[in-house]
Amino acid sequence: MTTSMNLLGQRRFLPLFxxxxxxxxxxxxxKTAMVLFVVYSVYNDESTEGIFSATASALFIxxxxxxxxxxxxxxxxxxxxxxxRKVKACEIGLMVIGASGLYLAWQGIAxxxxxxxxxxxxxxxTGVQSTFLGPIKYAILPQHLEKDEVLAGTGxxxxxxxxxxxxxxxxxxxxxxxxxxxxxIATSIVGYLISRQVPPAPAQGKxxxxxxxxxRASFRLIRNTMHDKQIFYAIMAxxxxxxxxxxxxxxxxxxxxxxxxxxKEVASLFLVIFSIGIAIGSVSVNALLKGRxxxxxxxxxxxxxxxxxxxxxxxCKLWQSYxxxxxxxxxxxxxxxxANVIMLTLLGIAIxxxxxxxxxxxxxTTRSAADQTARTIAANNIVNSGxxxxxxxxxxxxxxxxxxxxxxxxxxxAMCLVSAWLGRKLLxxxxxxxx
Numbered sequence: 001m002t003t004s005m006n007l008l009g010q011r012r013f014l015p016l017f018x019x020x021x022x023x024x025x026x027x028x029x030x031k032t033a034m035v036l037f038v039v040y041s042v043y044n045d046e047s048t049e050g051i052f053s054a055t056a057s058a059l060f061i062x063x064x065x066x067x068x069x070x071x072x073x074x075x076x077x078x079x080x081x082x083x084x085r086k087v088k089a090c091e092i093g094l095m096v097i098g099a100s101g102l103y104l105a106w107q108g109i110a111x112x113x114x115x116x117x118x119x120x121x122x123x124x125x126t127g128v129q130s131t132f133l134g135p136i137k138y139a140i141l142p143q144h145l146e147k148d149e150v151l152a153g154t155g156x157x158x159x160x161x162x163x164x165x166x167x168x169x170x171x172x173x174x175x176x177x178x179x180x181x182x183x184x185i186a187t188s189i190v191g192y193l194i195s196r197q198v199p200p201a202p203a204q205g206k207x208x209x210x211x212x213x214x215x216r217a218s219f220r221l222i223r224n225t226m227h228d229k230q231i232f233y234a235i236m237a238x239x240x241x242x243x244x245x246x247x248x249x250x251x252x253x254x255x256x257x258x259x260x261x262x263x264k265e266v267a268s269l270f271l272v273i274f275s276i277g278i279a280i281g282s283v284s285v286n287a288l289l290k291g292r293x294x295x296x297x298x299x300x301x302x303x304x305x306x307x308x309x310x311x312x313x314x315x316c317k318l319w320q321s322y323x324x325x326x327x328x329x330x331x332x333x334x335x336x337x338x339a340n341v342i343m344l345t346l347l348g349i350a351i352x353x354x355x356x357x358x359x360x361x362x363x364x365t366t367r368s369a370a371d372q373t374a375r376t377i378a379a380n381n382i383v384n385s386g387x388x389x390x391x392x393x394x395x396x397x398x399x400x401x402x403x404x405x406x407x408x409x410x411x412x413x414a415m416c417l418v419s420a421w422l423g424r425k426l427l428x429x430x431x432x433x434x435x
Contacts, residue, residue, distance in 0.1 A: 013153060013156075015194060015195070015197035015198045015199075016084075016137065016140060016157075016198050017156060017157060017160055018194050019084060019088065019191060019194050019195045019198060020133070020137050020157060020160065020161060020164075021160045021161070021163070021164040022164070022187060022190060022191035022194060023088070023091070023129075023130070023133060023164075023191055024160075024161045024162075024164035024165050024168070025164035025165070025167055025168040025187060026091070026095065026168065026184055026187040026188055026191065027126055027130065027168070028164070028165045028168035028169050028172070029168035029169075029171055029172050029180060029183060029184055029187070030095065030098050030122070030123070030126065030168075030172075030180070030184045031056065031060065031123060031126070031172075032168065032169050032172035032173065032268065032271065033102065033171075033172040033175075033177055033180035033184075034056065034098070034101075034102065034119045034123065035052070035053055035056055035253055036172060036173060036253060036264040036267060036268065037102070037105060037106075037177045038052055038105070038116065038119075039052065039053065039253045039254060039257060039264075039267075040253075040257065040263075040264045041105075042105070042111060042116075047399050047400065047402060049253070049254040049257070049258070050250070050251075050254045050395070050396070050398075050399030050405055051396050051399050051400060053250045053251075053253055053254060054250050054392045054393070054395045054396035054399065055120070055392075055396065056120065056123055057246055057249065057250050057388075057392045057395075058389050058392040058393065058396070059120055059123050059124045059127065060123050060124070060126060060127040060130075061127060061246065061385045061388045061389050061392065062124065062127060062385070062389055063124065063127035063128040063130075063131045063385075064127065064130070064131045064134065064381045064382065064384065064385030064388075065382055065385035065386050065389060066131075066214060067128060067131045067132070067214070068131055068134070068135070068218070068221075068378040068379070068381040068382040068385065069211075069214060069217035069218040069220075069221045069378060069379075069382060070210065070211075070212060070214065070217060071131050071132045071134065071135050071378055071381075072135045072221060072375035072376075072377065072378020072379065072381075073210045073211065073217065073221075073375060073378075074132070074210060075132075075135040075136045075139055075375075075377075075378070076135075076139070076375050077210060079200055079201060079202045080136045080139065080140045080201035081140075081198040081199060081200050081201050082200075083132060083136060084133065084136060084195050084198055085192070085195050085196055085198075087129055087132045087133055088188070088191050088192040088195040089192050090129060091126075091129055091188040091191065091192065092185070092188045092189055092192060094122050094125040094126060094129065095122070095184045095185050095187075095188040096185060097118060097121060097122040097125065098118070098119060098122030098123070098126070098181075098184060099181035099182070099184055099185050100118055100181075101114075101115050101116070101117075101118030101119035101120075101121075101122060102115075102119065102177050102178070102180060102181040103178060103181050104118065105119065105177070106176075106177045106178050106181075131381065134377065134378070134381050135375070135377040135378045135381065137157055139365065139376075139377050140201050141153045141154060141157070141365060152286060154358060154361055154362045154365065155282050155283055155285070155286040155358055158278070158279075158282040158354070158357075158358050158361070159278075159279040159282040159283050162275040162276070162278040162279040162282065162354075163275070163279055165271075165275040166272050166275035166276055166279070169268050169271040169272050169275060170268060170269075170272050171183065172268060173264050173265045173267065173268020173269070173271075174265055174268065218382055221375055221378060221379045221382065222379050222382060222383065224375075224379075225375065225376050225379035225380075226379065228367065229429040230363060230367050230426065230429045230430055231363065231364060231367055231376060233422055233423075233425045233426035233429055234295070234360045234363040234364055234367075234380075234426055235364070235379065235380045235383050235384075236383070236422045237295075237298065237302075237356075237360055237419055237422040237423050237426055238357060238360050238361070238380060238384060239380075239383045239384045239386075239387040239388075240387065240415055240418050240419040240422060241302070241353065241356060241357050241360075241419055242357075242384050242387070242388055243384075243387045243388050243390070243391035243415060244305075244309075244353075244391075244412045244415045244416060244419070245353065246388040246391050246392060247391045247392070247394075247395050247408070247411060247412050247415075248274070248309075248349070248409075248412055249271070249274075250392060250395045251395070251405050251408055251409065251412075252267060252270050252271060252274075253267045254399075254405050255316070255405045255406065256270055257327070258405065259316055259319065259320060259404075259405060259406050260316070260319055260328075260333070260342070261326065261327055261328055262327065262328055262333050263327045263328060263329050263330070263333075265329060265330050266328065266329070266330055266333045269330060269333075269343075270346060273343055273346045273347050273350065274346055274349070274350045275350070276347070276350070277346070277347045277348070277349065277350020277351040277353070277354060278350045278351075278353055278354040279354065280350075280351050280354060281301075281350065281351040281352060281353060281354020281355040281356075281358070282354040282355075282358045284351070284354070284355060285297060285301075285354065285355040285358050285359060286358070288355075289359065293359060293362040293363060293366050294359060294430060295359055295360065295363070295423060295426045295427045295430055296427065297355055297356075297359070298356050298359065298360065298423035298426060298427060299420045299421075299423035299424045299427065301352045301353075301355040301356035301423075302352065302353070302356045302416050302419040302420045302423055303416065303417075303420045304348070304352040305348075305349055305352035305353050305356065305416050306412075306413045306414075306416025306417060306420070308345050308346075308348035308349040308352060309349055309409060309412050309413040309416060310410075310413045311345045311348070312342065312345040312346060312349065312409060313406065313409040313410060313413065315338055315341050315342050315345055316342070316406045316409070317406065318338060319336075319338055319342070320406070356419070356423070360426070363426075364376050364377055364380055365377070391415075394411070395408060395411075398411075
């Protein structure tokens, strides 16, 4: 904990930390405001709502799959701080597009033909922005931090990200959509100004020519990265984890509205609890491991996560037997039987998930060569995003086929078993590796 607090007082870490915090806040303020407005104010059918939520998730994730190879090369061969500043400058323009879509939808102007396409376009561009920042936020840490500070820095970045997600999600559920449109533009401007304080982080190895052929670069990047067993299993385990997370986030808004009969403020509360739990898990696992990068707790953590998902499913089924007939606000929801149990199961899912995933990211930054770190993170992002898009398509297909959102929770629980197996394989590879 002392190491973490010391890092927050230093320029080699603080501006990056705050820049990432603002970026995560703005992404989630925009995405959540958009999804909640459309689910609660435009559509009135669980299947349509589920399809829209899955479509939005897939559009945000797709750029990671397409562009991560290029992003990783640029991050390793250019000054990382300069890339951060350029990407944050572009964020201002894409948030203007998103704000325009939110405003038109609020006014009821060409909602289906102009407003929703504009909002989805901005969401896709937000994914592009995050694709180029993704490899940098972890790869820059070993460059600015000491070796024994990397796990603490990774935990802080992860915890800070979810605190930012928490704040953006709360605001998205509680403020009017027209205020959200103003807030995302203002936040993008502040984020850009802060990003200018990130210290230089020039390329550490040989500067090679960037391969702009997306498919060839992606294939080569994955092939060159995945030969190391520890990195291979870490990437696969992270991919399944984020696929589970993507499916759960897709399910939350329509599940809150149609199964739990809860208002958009309660749907926002669910996402908040999830984010708090991830932050708690992120910091807790660093304390348990005492700064050592290890997958020791990974298999057990994700098994516990799966058990909590099953518990959440059971509580949702029991909730349906009470048959509330009108959407409940936060006060009414909290007074309803089993409300506390639902929130505790959500918190358990998230804490276990945070304990599972944070050490795996530290694996990627400490097990790869210094001049290959960003490309390792980029390879991870390609595999992650491919798995998450596939998960979104499965969720979309299940909704289109009429499978109730509640029953789709069991898909997430089953995927936790796959993640546990991958975690065990990673732990075995770690123990066989030379010290």
